[in-house]
Amino acid sequence: MSKTLTSYIKYFIIFIAVLFFLFPIYWMFITTMKPQLEVMYYPPLFIPPEFTIKYYIEAFYWLGGEAFKNSLIITTCTTIIATVLGCMAGYSFARYKIGGFHLPFWVLSIRMMPPVAAIVPLFILMFKLKLIDTHLAIIVTHLLVTLPFAIWMMRGFFIDLPLEIEEAARVDGCSKWQVLWRIALPLAAPGIAVTALFCFIFSWNEFVFALVLSRKEAITLPVVIAGTRTQFGIHWPIMTAMSAMSCLPVFFLALVAQKYLVRGMTLGAVK
Amino acid sequence: MNWIRKNIFGLGLLAPSIIILFVVSIFPMIYTFYISFFNYYLPRPNRAYFIGFENYIEILKDGMFWLAMKNTAIFMISSIGLQFIFGLGLAILFYDEFRGRSAKAFYLPLILLPMMVAPVVVGYVFRLLYLTEWGPLNYLLGFVGLGPYSWTASASTSLLSLVIADVWQWTPFVTLVLLTGILSISSELFEAADLDGANLWQKVRYIILPLITRVIAVVVLIRMLDSLRELDKVYILTQGGPGTSTTLVTFWSYLNGFKYFKVGYAAAMSIILLIVTVILATGMAKVLHKEEK
Numbered sequence: 001m002s003k004t005l006t007s008y009i010k011y012f013i014i015f016i017a018v019l020f021f022l023f024p025i026y027w028m029f030i031t032t033m034k035p036q037l038e039v040m041y042y043p044p045l046f047i048p049p050e051f052t053i054k055y056y057i058e059a060f061y062w063l064g065g066e067a068f069k070n071s072l073i074i075t076t077c078t079t080i081i082a083t084v085l086g087c088m089a090g091y092s093f094a095r096y097k098i099g100g101f102h103l104p105f106w107v108l109s110i111r112m113m114p115p116v117a118a119i120v121p122l123f124i125l126m127f128k129l130k131l132i133d134t135h136l137a138i139i140v141t142h143l144l145v146t147l148p149f150a151i152w153m154m155r156g157f158f159i160d161l162p163l164e165i166e167e168a169a170r171v172d173g174c175s176k177w178q179v180l181w182r183i184a185l186p187l188a189a190p191g192i193a194v195t196a197l198f199c200f201i202f203s204w205n206e207f208v209f210a211l212v213l214s215r216k217e218a219i220t221l222p223v224v225i226a227g228t229r230t231q232f233g234i235h236w237p238i239m240t241a242m243s244a245m246s247c248l249p250v251f252f253l254a255l256v257a258q259k260y261l262v263r264g265m266t267l268g269a270v271k
Numbered sequence: 272m273n274w275i276r277k278n279i280f281g282l283g284l285l286a287p288s289i290i291i292l293f294v295v296s297i298f299p300m301i302y303t304f305y306i307s308f309f310n311y312y313l314p315r316p317n318r319a320y321f322i323g324f325e326n327y328i329e330i331l332k333d334g335m336f337w338l339a340m341k342n343t344a345i346f347m348i349s350s351i352g353l354q355f356i357f358g359l360g361l362a363i364l365f366y367d368e369f370r371g372r373s374a375k376a377f378y379l380p381l382i383l384l385p386m387m388v389a390p391v392v393v394g395y396v397f398r399l400l401y402l403t404e405w406g407p408l409n410y411l412l413g414f415v416g417l418g419p420y421s422w423t424a425s426a427s428t429s430l431l432s433l434v435i436a437d438v439w440q441w442t443p444f445v446t447l448v449l450l451t452g453i454l455s456i457s458s459e460l461f462e463a464a465d466l467d468g469a470n471l472w473q474k475v476r477y478i479i480l481p482l483i484t485r486v487i488a489v490v491v492l493i494r495m496l497d498s499l500r501e502l503d504k505v506y507i508l509t510q511g512g513p514g515t516s517t518t519l520v521t522f523w524s525y526l527n528g529f530k531y532f533k534v535g536y537a538a539a540m541s542i543i544l545l546i547v548t549v550i551l552a553t554g555m556a557k558v559l560h561k562e563e564k
Binding site: 013022088101115117125208226258267 | 549
């Protein structure tokens with residue numbers, strides 16, 4: 001009898017927790033369907049007054065579409081570069097043990113540095129190279145966040161692969177390059193996919209570098225969202241519509257990468 | 272020389288990454304260190320002049336810096352503390368409830384979403400929830416006779432507002448990592464404890480906590496390093512205010528650099544921040560290195 005009671009209490013707590021974590025996201029989605037005046041309505045509407053995508057369309061034409069495109073270009077380029085270079089450097093660290101543990105960790109620690117420590121010099125550098133407000137400038141700075149991560153993750157995935165297969169291939173006459181290309185990379189394919197997904201998420205959500213280095217042409221989605229605060233206050237439906245546009249791709253990727261979420265988010269420390 | 276020839280393939284694979292990281296990271300950090308000894312006003316770079324340690328001395332004498340440090344410390348301790356308490360509680364609950372079944376698959380998709388939301392979006396969505404007159408939070412609190420609070424608009428609750436948003440975003444992460452740690456404990460230990468008639472509290476105290484200390488260390492260190500970098504949510508949610516109530520060190524450094532253009536001063540502050548980061552990262556290295564050996 002008391003056992004069922006405690007189990008009801010447990011389910012109740014879990015229910016409250018799930019509600020707590022989902023409510024703000026729910027609220028974001030329903031606000032995309034409320035006219036600005038109904039956001040300022042008392043009591044607050046917990047169910048949208050109508051189902052409409054008109055604010056998504058408005059948001060799309062009001063910089064949202066442009067920013068989505070920029071974000072997509074920047075994030076895709078960053079992801080590809082970081083993953084390719086990450087595979088190469090990660091393999092090198094895993095198999096050739098250059099720098100032992102400390103050099104790879106030092107590379108990883110770059111990701112942990114506060115962006116403010118590097119941002120002023122990067123701004124001056126990009127200014128001198130006349131690269132402010134270009135995709136290239138933001139891609140390069142996003143590599144600062146994603147490349148160390150990709151190298152560290154791929155190093156971990158390559159270390160997990162059995163060494164014997166590669167040694168056997170070497171004995172059979174494969175070159176070092178063939179071992180990497182034909183054996184190690186295909187075996188590490190799930191790891192590569194996961195690393196790429198996380199690089200995508202980090203770059204997609206990055207704000208500070210994009211804020212400082214973009215003006216108009218290369219402006220990314222988070223920067224546009226931050227810019228919805230005008231002198232007339234915040235246009236809530238458009239802001240939330242853009243937020244939803246920013247969330248949906250990442251939610252989808254996160255569901256795909258579920259199994260590896262912990263490994264990715266803990267930098268491979270917890271598997 | 273011989274070593275280079277032997278490892279030429281490995282070094283070749285490494286070279287492009289090292290060059291890029293040098294350009295985007297090492298060079299800027301050295302430059303930051305360099306200009307931290309200058310009186311450097313961004314609009315007039317040609318008039319920068321060397322002033323030695325003066326920026327550092329000024330920072331250490333500046334009450335605002337210490338206030339920002341205090342805010343950062345309060346923010347870190349309270350948000351990580353709450354995330355840890357809620358995270359551990361939920362992880363144990365989930366483990367206990369869904370043991371035997373595939374615990375992770377059941378609830379994971381539901382609560383993993385917050386940590387994927389861009390911090391900028393988290394900031395705005397919480398502003399929406401915190402609206403004093405029309406926000407759902409004050410409305411719901413009204414039913415239990417609390418409020419209305421002005422949340423981000425009042426100096427007494429603004430830091431709390433920031434903490435709540437951070438707890439919302441990162442508790443799922445802490446829960447997930449701790450649950451992974453608990454799931455990796457051999458189930459025989461729990462079965463033996465069940466045979467001995469141990470209750471849940473005893474299992475937590477004598478089995479779970481001692482066996483997941485490494486996972487706890489990892490998760491707390493990651494969260495500490497992340498909170499030191501925290502800027503996006505502050506920028507959106509409060510802009511460091513009202514007054515100085517939510518000015519964290521990163522935001523204060525950002526303001527000095529990109530609003531007051533006191534670049535040398537901001538650089539010196541980033542260097543101080545960097546030292547703290549290095550200390551925490553060293554702790555992280557110890558934990559990770561031990562495991563690899």
